[in-house]
Structures are given as structure tokens and as C-alpha cells.
Amino acid sequence: MRRVSVLGATGSVGQNTLDLLARSPDEFSVVALTGGRNIVQLAEDAIRLRAEVAVTAYDDMLEPLREALGDSDIEAQAGRASIAEAASRPADWVMSAIVGAAGLAPGLRALEQGATLALANKETLVCAGALVRETAARHGARILPVDSEHSAVFQALRGERIESVERIVLTASGGAFRDWPLEALARATPEQASSHPNWAMGQRITIDSASMFNKALELIETREFFEVAPERIEVVIHPESLIHALVGFTDGAMMAHVGAPDMRHAIGYALNWPDRRPLPVERLDLAAIGALTFRAPDPARYPALRLARDVMARGGLSGAAFNAAKEAALDAFLERRIGFTDMAAVVEAVLSRMEGEAGLFDAPMTLDNVMETDHLARRRAGETMAKRAG
Numbered sequence: 450m451r452r453v454s455v456l457g458a459t460g461s462v463g464q465n466t467l468d469l470l471a472r473s474p475d476e477f478s479v480v481a482l483t484g485g486r487n488i489v490q491l492a493e494d495a496i497r498l499r500a501e502v503a504v505t506a507y508d509d510m511l512e513p514l515r516e517a518l519g520d521s522d523i524e525a526q527a528g529r530a531s532i533a534e535a536a537s538r539p540a541d542w543v544m545s546a547i548v549g550a551a552g553l554a555p556g557l558r559a560l561e562q563g564a565t566l567a568l569a570n571k572e573t574l575v576c577a578g579a580l581v582r583e584t585a586a587r588h589g590a591r592i593l594p595v596d597s598e599h600s601a602v603f604q605a606l607r608g609e610r611i612e613s614v615e616r617i618v619l620t621a622s623g624g625a626f627r628d629w630p631l632e633a634l635a636r637a638t639p640e641q642a643s644s645h646p647n648w649a650m651g652q653r654i655t656i657d658s659a660s661m662f663n664k665a666l667e668l669i670e671t672r673e674f675f676e677v678a679p680e681r682i683e684v685v686i687h688p689e690s691l692i693h694a695l696v697g698f699t700d701g702a703m704m705a706h707v708g709a710p711d712m713r714h715a716i717g718y719a720l721n722w723p724d725r726r727p728l729p730v731e732r733l734d735l736a737a738i739g740a741l742t743f744r745a746p747d748p749a750r751y752p753a754l755r756l757a758r759d760v761m762a763r764g765g766l767s768g769a770a771f772n773a774a775k776e777a778a779l780d781a782f783l784e785r786r787i788g789f790t791d792m793a794a795v796v797e798a799v800l801s802r803m804e805g806e807a808g809l810f811d812a813p814m815t816l817d818n819v820m821e822t823d824h825l826a827r828r829r830a831g832e833t834m835a836k837r838a839g
């Protein structure tokens with residue numbers, strides 16, 4: 450039996466992961482499931498999958514969690530430290546599917562205990578790529594990509610040398626507003642931004658798809674995961690979301706990963722790696738699909754891509770600031786304190802202000818420094834938004 454834990458079990462990636470685990474009950478023994486406020490789901494899944502421990506991120510949710518677990522013998526815990534403790538319980542495979550920078554510390558704890566980390570939480574590599582790689586190397590742990598584009602690249606690279614790679618092309622759906630008139634974007638609402646053309650995902654990543662902050666994070670994630678130069682990583686709009694990424698090699702060949710927009714592809718690949726096993730996903734009927742289309746992203750519509758390139762050029766702790774400013778701007782957009790197009794403007798202003806704060810981005814990449822940068826960027830984003838409002 451392989452021991453597995455799922456961090457962010459109640460979310461979109463978490464639920465897809467549990468779906469696969471539940472189909473092979475004799476192969477997996479579930480150690481820890483973690484969640485946030487969705488206590489009913491967390492308890493139900495913990496009981497159904499016979500988890501050892503269920504953890505909510507929030508202290509005030511401990512009693513409701515205990516109640517929901519009823520007379521089962523599953524341990525109930527709460528709080529950030531308990532999530533990290535759950536991640537460090539011995540396991541062979543840990544899914545990192547908490548949303549946001551909150552996923553970084555638990556992911557590091559899983560690596561420290563030598564587990565294979567199936568990484569959906571892209572913020573982990575954006576905030577602290579070098580630290581994460583170094584932690585994995587020091588503890589003999591492996592990281593397998595789960596973000597669909599990175600799983601696609603990983604699969605296309607199988608058996609290839611990284612020196613043979615000329616370019617990596619990430620596909621982007623273009624998000625909810627791909628075909629909107631540019632001038633309408635400023636008035637876009639959270640509800641309108643929360644609908645993805647092809648994927649069913651959590652609300653935050655769905656809105657990030659509309660602004661292309663998702664692809665911006667993925668550019669940095671690609672750089673950090675595969676350690677290729679930023680100028681070798683491209684983004685192309687592919688409205689059908691059937692090709693998830695392409696790798697171009699030095700001989701001019703390109704390998705594309707094609708599949709239905711279903712995260713169980715990438716999760717299943719990471720779960721079964723290095724084998725391939727049957728997965729309950731749609732088999733594509735190419736003749737029925739007919740055509741796959743591509744177009745270049747418009748820099749005026751998607752300023753987040755330019756900001757990601759600035760961050761890749763800057764390096765150091767700028768990724769942590771970029772992500773935190775984006776998270777703060779997204780919170781403000783969701784609360785209708787700023788408009789859709791203000792998000793990129795806020796992130797740009799925060800990066801530029803923090804760049805001027807001597808040596809900040811060049812501090813050593815420790816978890817403490819990453820979290821300090823994260824907190825400062827959120828504060829700077831708040832100040833920037835207050836100034837813009839006043």
C-alpha cells in the first residue's frame with residue numbers, strides 16, 4: 450500500500466485527486482487530508498477514505514470538524530502549524546493542492562520527509578523555486594508537476610535531454626474575456642471573470658486565467674521547474690485547451706501533449722509515474738474536433754505576461770512579491786474594491802516600489818525571508834490601492 454496525503458483535499462484539484470484514489474482503495478492508504486472551511490466535505494472524505502487525520506486550516510473550525518467526524522477514530526486538527534505537521538507525516542506521495550502562497554510551507558515539509566510531492570500549487574515554485582529545489586535535493590525527494598502545462602512538458606521531455614530543448618510553448622485558453630472589446634475589461638465583474646471557457650477549477654485560478662496572471666505564474670513556474678532560460682519559454686493562445694503545452698527541440702521537431710481538459714490526466718500521471726495506467730478521462734475524437742487553433746496573446750489585453758518576464762529577469766525574492774501582490778489585488782477585486790484591469794496596475798506598482806527598497810529582493814531565499822517578502826508585498830498592495838482610491 451502506498452501512503453498518500455492530500456493537502457487542499459476539499460478543492461478542485463483535491464477532489465479530482467480523491468476521485469482517483471477512491472477508485473483504487475487497495476493500493477492507497479490515506480494519511481492526511483487537509484482543507485479550509487469546507488468541513489462537511491473534509492469529514493465526509495476522511496471517513497470515506499479512512500484517513501488517519503483530517504486538518505482544517507482554521508482554528509475556529511476545529512469543533513465543527515470534530516462534530517462532523519462523529520464517532521470515527523479519525524484525528525481532527527486545526528491551524529496552519531497542524532497542516533504543516535500533517536504534511537510531514539511519513540507518506541510516499543503528497544498532493545500539494547492548497548491555493549496560494551499558503552501552500553509553500555506544507556509543501557516544503559512534505560519534501561523534508563522525503564515524500565514525492567505532486568505539485569499543483571504553482572505558487573510554491575513562483576515564490577521560492579531555488580529553496581524548493583534545494584530542499585528536494587537535500588532530502589532525496591522528488592517533485593512531479595501537476596499543473597496541466599507542466600505535466601505536458603514533463604511528459605514531452607521523457608527520454609529527452611534538456612540540452613536538446615530549443616523552446617517550451619505554454620498554451621493559454623485566453624480566459625473568460627478573450628473575445629471582449631478591450632475597453633470593456635475595466636468593467637468586468639468577479640462573476641463574469643469566474644467562468645472559464647474550458648476548465649472547471651477553483652474561483653481564484655479561474656479569475657487568474659481571465660487576467661492571464663495564471664499564465665504569468667506558469668511562465669515563472671516553467672523557468673523554475675525545468676530551469677530553462679526565460680527567452681525559451683513562450684505563450685500562445687489556444688482557445689480549445691486541448692493541447693496543454695509543446696516542446697520544440699534543436700532539430701526543429703515539436704512534441705505536443707494533447708488531451709481533454711480534465712485534471713485527472715495530470716494528477717493520474719503524477720500518481721502512477723513512472724508507469725501509465727488507465728484513467729477515467731475522455732478519449733478525444735479528433736475528426737469530431739476538426740481543428741485546433743492558435744493566436745498570439747495581445748500584450749495590451751494581458752499585461753501580466755510582461756510582468757512575469759520582468760520577474761524572471763529580476764529573480765531572487767521578486768517572485769514572492771509578485772505572487773503576494775497578485776493575491777492581494779485578487780482579494781480586492783473579489784471584494785469589488787478595485788476593477789479587473791486595476792489588478793495588473795497594482796502588482797506593477799508594488800514590484801516597482803519594492804525594487805527601490807534596498808536589497809530586498811536579493812536577501813537569501815529562506816522560508817522566513819520569502820514569507821516576510823510576501824507579507825510586505827501584501828501591505829504595499831494595500832497602500833497602493835488606498836492611494837489609488839483616494
Ligand SMILES: NC(=O)C1=CN([C@@H]2O[C@H](COP(=O)(O)OP(=O)(O)OC[C@H]3O[C@@H](n4cnc5c(N)ncnc54)[C@H](OP(=O)(O)O)[C@@H]3O)[C@@H](O)[C@H]2O)C=CC1
Nearest residue numbers: 457459460461462485486487506547548551569570650651
Ligand atoms: N483547479 C485546477 O484545475 C488547477 C489548479 N492548480 C493550482 O492548484 C492549486 C489549487 O487550486 P484549486 O483546486 O483550483 O483551488 P480551490 O480553491 O478549489 O481549493 C483550494 C484548497 O485549499 C484550501 N485552502 C484555501 N485556503 C487555505 C489556506 N489558507 N490554508 C490551507 N488550505 C487552504 C481550500 O479549503 P476549503 O475549500 O475547504 O476552504 C481547498 O481545499 C492552486 O495553486 C492552483 O493554482 C493548477 C492547475 C489546475
Ligand SMILES: CC(=O)[C@@H](O)[C@H](O)COP(=O)(O)O
Nearest residue numbers: 596597621622623624658663
Ligand atoms: C488546468 C490548468 O492547468 C490551468 O492552469 C489551466 O491551464 C488554466 O487555463 P488557462 O490557459 O486559461 O490559464
Ligand SMILES: [Mn+2]
Nearest residue numbers: 596597598667
Ligand atoms: Mn495550468
